[in-house]
Amino acid sequence: MAGADLGESSSKKKKGGGVKKPKRIGFKLDMTPLVDVAFLLLTFFMFATTMAQPQIMEMQVPPDITTPVEVAQSDLFTLYVSNKEHLFYNTGIDPTMRKIDIKDLKALAVQKNAERENDLITSLKVDPAASYATVVDILDELNLAEGELVDSYKEKNLKRERRFAITPITEEDKAELAKVDI
Numbered sequence: 001m002a003g004a005d006l007g008e009s010s011s012k013k014k015k016g017g018g019v020k021k022p023k024r025i026g027f028k029l030d031m032t033p034l035v036d037v038a039f040l041l042l043t044f045f046m047f048a049t050t051m052a053q054p055q056i057m058e059m060q061v062p063p064d065i066t067t068p069v070e071v072a073q074s075d076l077f078t079l080y081v082s083n084k085e086h087l088f089y090n091t092g093i094d095p096t097m098r099k100i101d102i103k104d105l106k107a108l109a110v111q112k113n114a115e116r117e118n119d120l121i122t123s124l125k126v127d128p129a130a131s132y133a134t135v136v137d138i139l140d141e142l143n144l145a146e147g148e149l150v151d152s153y154k155e156k157n158l159k160r161e162r163r164f165a166i167t168p169i170t171e172e173d174k175a176e177l178a179k180v181d182i
Helices: 002-016 032-048 102-116 132-155 171-180
Strands: 076-081 087-091 098-100 121-126 164-167
Touching (some): 098 102, 102 132
Parallel strands (some): 076 121
Antiparallel strands (some): 076 087
16 A cells, blocks of 8 residues: 555645745845946046037127227128028128128138238128027128138238127118118
8 A cells, every 4th residue: 555655645746846946035136336336437437528618609898888999991891681681791881782691601701801811890780680590690601711711821821810890780771771671
């Protein structure tokens, strides 16, 4: 009978699996060293990288805006922005306003400055109804032109002096713009 008991117990082992698996004991993973390493890496890469310098437009404001400045009319290159976002210019004592696209402004500014050999003063007159984006686009084109002028002056071993002013638009300017801006 001993063999019969053995047979029954062996068949029970096959069904039940025999040895019971131990219960899984919960464990706790300490994340403190991982966090420390992550912050050390973060601070290392923050200090090791070069931050991009903010790009700004340098502008000098005279100490007293109300003091009039005497300028020869022949030295002026005046840009006008109308309330319809159109760009016009005139040069020197020629009062005729000519329309120009913003994309053509860079070439024109380089040409006019080359003609006057560093004596040209660029004046920007903007209608208050014009958008800020248009003014920024114009200033960007003038800055690109200035880069070309500086390069050409370096080739000639000369120093470039930038002369630029943003001046208020007068009622006479607005009347002239109204005539040509159709």
